[in-house]
Amino acid sequence: MAGATTPVRPDLEEVFRREYARVVGVAARVLGSRDEAEDVAQEVFLSFGRTAVPAGEAGGWLSVAAAHAALNLIRSGRRRASREEAVAAGSDAEVPDVAEAVLTREDRSRVRAALATLPRTQAVALVLRHSGLSYAEVATALDLSPGSIGTTVRRAESALRKELNRHASSE
Amino acid sequence: MRHPSEGVLRRLVDEPAGVPDADRSHVAACSTCLRALDEVRADAELVGAALTTSGAAAVDADAAWARFSAAPAAPAPTPAFRPAPAARNRWRSAVRRPAVAALGATVLLTGAGVAAANDWLPIFSAERIDPVQVTSADLVQIPDLSAYGDLQFTREPDPEQVPDAATAQERTGLAVPEVGALPEGVTGDPTYQAAGLVEATFTFSAARAAQAAAAEGEVLPPPPAGLDGSMLRLQAGPGVAAMWAQPTGVPTLVVARVGAPTVASSGVPFETVRDYLLSLPGLPDGVADQLRSLSPDAGTLPLPVPAELVTSSTADVDGTEATVLTSRDGLFAGVVWVEDGVMTGVAGTLSADELLSVARGLR
Numbered sequence: 001m002a003g004a005t006t007p008v009r010p011d012l013e014e015v016f017r018r019e020y021a022r023v024v025g026v027a028a029r030v031l032g033s034r035d036e037a038e039d040v041a042q043e044v045f046l047s048f049g050r051t052a053v054p055a056g057e058a059g060g061w062l063s064v065a066a067a068h069a070a071l072n073l074i075r076s077g078r079r080r081a082s083r084e085e086a087v088a089a090g091s092d093a094e095v096p097d098v099a100e101a102v103l104t105r106e107d108r109s110r111v112r113a114a115l116a117t118l119p120r121t122q123a124v125a126l127v128l129r130h131s132g133l134s135y136a137e138v139a140t141a142l143d144l145s146p147g148s149i150g151t152t153v154r155r156a157e158s159a160l161r162k163e164l165n166r167h168a169s170s171e
Numbered sequence: 172m173r174h175p176s177e178g179v180l181r182r183l184v185d186e187p188a189g190v191p192d193a194d195r196s197h198v199a200a201c202s203t204c205l206r207a208l209d210e211v212r213a214d215a216e217l218v219g220a221a222l223t224t225s226g227a228a229a230v231d232a233d234a235a236w237a238r239f240s241a242a243p244a245a246p247a248p249t250p251a252f253r254p255a256p257a258a259r260n261r262w263r264s265a266v267r268r269p270a271v272a273a274l275g276a277t278v279l280l281t282g283a284g285v286a287a288a289n290d291w292l293p294i295f296s297a298e299r300i301d302p303v304q305v306t307s308a309d310l311v312q313i314p315d316l317s318a319y320g321d322l323q324f325t326r327e328p329d330p331e332q333v334p335d336a337a338t339a340q341e342r343t344g345l346a347v348p349e350v351g352a353l354p355e356g357v358t359g360d361p362t363y364q365a366a367g368l369v370e371a372t373f374t375f376s377a378a379r380a381a382q383a384a385a386a387e388g389e390v391l392p393p394p395p396a397g398l399d400g401s402m403l404r405l406q407a408g409p410g411v412a413a414m415w416a417q418p419t420g421v422p423t424l425v426v427a428r429v430g431a432p433t434v435a436s437s438g439v440p441f442e443t444v445r446d447y448l449l450s451l452p453g454l455p456d457g458v459a460d461q462l463r464s465l466s467p468d469a470g471t472l473p474l475p476v477p478a479e480l481v482t483s484s485t486a487d488v489d490g491t492e493a494t495v496l497t498s499r500d501g502l503f504a505g506v507v508w509v510e511d512g513v514m515t516g517v518a519g520t521l522s523a524d525e526l527l528s529v530a531r532g533l534r
Contacts, residue, residue: 016239020232029222038230042239051520052356103221111221130219135186146189151178157214158177164217 012049015058020045022059023066026131030070032112040069060141063133067124074116107164114163118156125149126156174204180211319383319448320376328408330366336413339365343409348426348515351532353415354525357424361413368430373403375444384451392450401439406430415519424519426533484523488530497523506530 023044027037044065053061115123121142128138129149138153139146175183175194183190183198198204333339336347342365377391377399384391410429436444484495486506493508505518506526517530 013236013240016236017232020235021230024230024235028224032222032224034224034230037224038235041235042242045239046242103217108221111218115222126218127222129185130222135182135189148178150180150182151176154177154181154211154214157181157211157218160218160221161214164221 026066027070122156321374326370328366328369339411348533
């Protein structure tokens with residue numbers, strides 16, 4: 001094995017174990033599929049292993065990278081559609097209905113498709129925020145001012161809600 | 172006082188403690204703001220629910236690590252970030268062609284005008300976090316216009332990796348800029364790439380373009396008089412680059428110089444051809460922007476920068492105004508300038524300050 005593998009950063013395993021769940025969570029919010037999210041996470045860590053990003057910034061870097069990679073996957077149209085469908089179908093019962101809104105599987109697909117068309121910063125900020133990063137963490141990860149995160153996330157949510165309404169009213 | 176912005180209301184939903192006291196007490200006493208807050212909260216919950224995935228079970232980090240460490244350590248891992256290969260014979264695919272992610276050298280070096288410096292952008296978008304090796308074939312390229320007419324190459328660039336800077340200069344007539352002091356973290360000897368001038372003639376064909384439009388399910392807008400059969404001469408290069416990489420092959424610093432791409436037309440003015448291409452159905456916005464910024468004058472650097480991905484500023488490099496680009500995630504930066512029809516660029520996984528000092532120290 002010696003010499004056969006690419007040299008990787010020594011803290012990779014530690015960072016991997018610490019951040020893996022969050023990275024999968026970020027990608028899964030975009031993709032709606034746990035399996036695909038885990039694939040994305042593997043690739044993101046592979047890339048991370050070849051960077052010199054300081055360990056303290058790894059969480060932010062990995063989250064941003066996972067969001068981008070997942071959004072790229074949606075936009076590239078190279079998704080394994082059958083898997084997404086299967087997972088989405090199985091998930092309907094588990095998603096809580098919130099604010100009197102009953103979200104169908106189509107609604108969620110629509111939101112994800114719309115997500116991929118938002119300005120990238122908006123989409124990433126939104127996904128990171130909904131993945132549990134604080135406003136300060138999102139701001140640091142995206143190099144934005146903390147005061148602007150609320151506005152950025154709000155714009156994204158407003159656009160996605162309009163997208164849902166547009167379809168609701170046209171049906 | 173004024174009503175707080177929607178951004179403040181949005182934060183109030185998630186992190187009330189992060190909102191100034193004055194704003195909080197205003198909202199609590201203001202029916203307008205309370206209504207707005209309700210709407211903001213409802214949207215947040217709706218979107219949150221839409222993005223929630225099933226299967227809340229914890230991920231298995233052990234199994235994931237086992238899979239990760241068992242994966243073969245390929246020198247150039249790829250999948251999710253690598254764009255699909257550009258379709259052949261489709262101009263706009265060719266123009267968008269982001270295959271040269273890497274650290275930007277290519278970008279500098281890419282493209283007959285249309286692509287040109289705009290190809291910097293994929294690098295700075297951090298959309299592809301996998302660096303890709305710069306190959307000599309990337310040095311100079313002509314966009315594939317064959318969907319819209321006849322594309323004849325009149326000069327081939329014969330790109331290749333060369334053993335040293337002297338050979339690169341011999342091949343191209345361009346001196347590889349010599350770096351004074353390497354920034355910290357950049358070590359070893361660079362590899363050198365060289366490519367000669369590439370030149371192609373494009374003859375617009377209304378029949379061919381109509382075919383391309385039909386393939387998209389569209390009807391070709393009537394071409395302006397004289398356009399059918401008119402010609403463009405596209406030229407790019409020559410180009411040289413020196414690239415430093417980590418032992419893993421990941422590029423850390425690229426210094427490149429290339430003849431700025433030019434376009435010339437016969438008969439119908441280039442602007443007419445460009446404006447017509449812009450009117451074609453299905454042309455993506457990004458390509459349209461690139462076309463709009465292209466001019467027959469190679470002395471200017473067309474550089475429309477998507478502000479959400481890249482911060483752009485200017486700096487002085489030995490008396491010439493240079494454009495400094497920094498990815499918002501801070502991973503990449505680049506400095507590029509044009510002097511006497513020659514573009515020089517420095518890019519890498521370094522800070523803008525480090526790159527500027529490399530740029531100013533070039534000999």
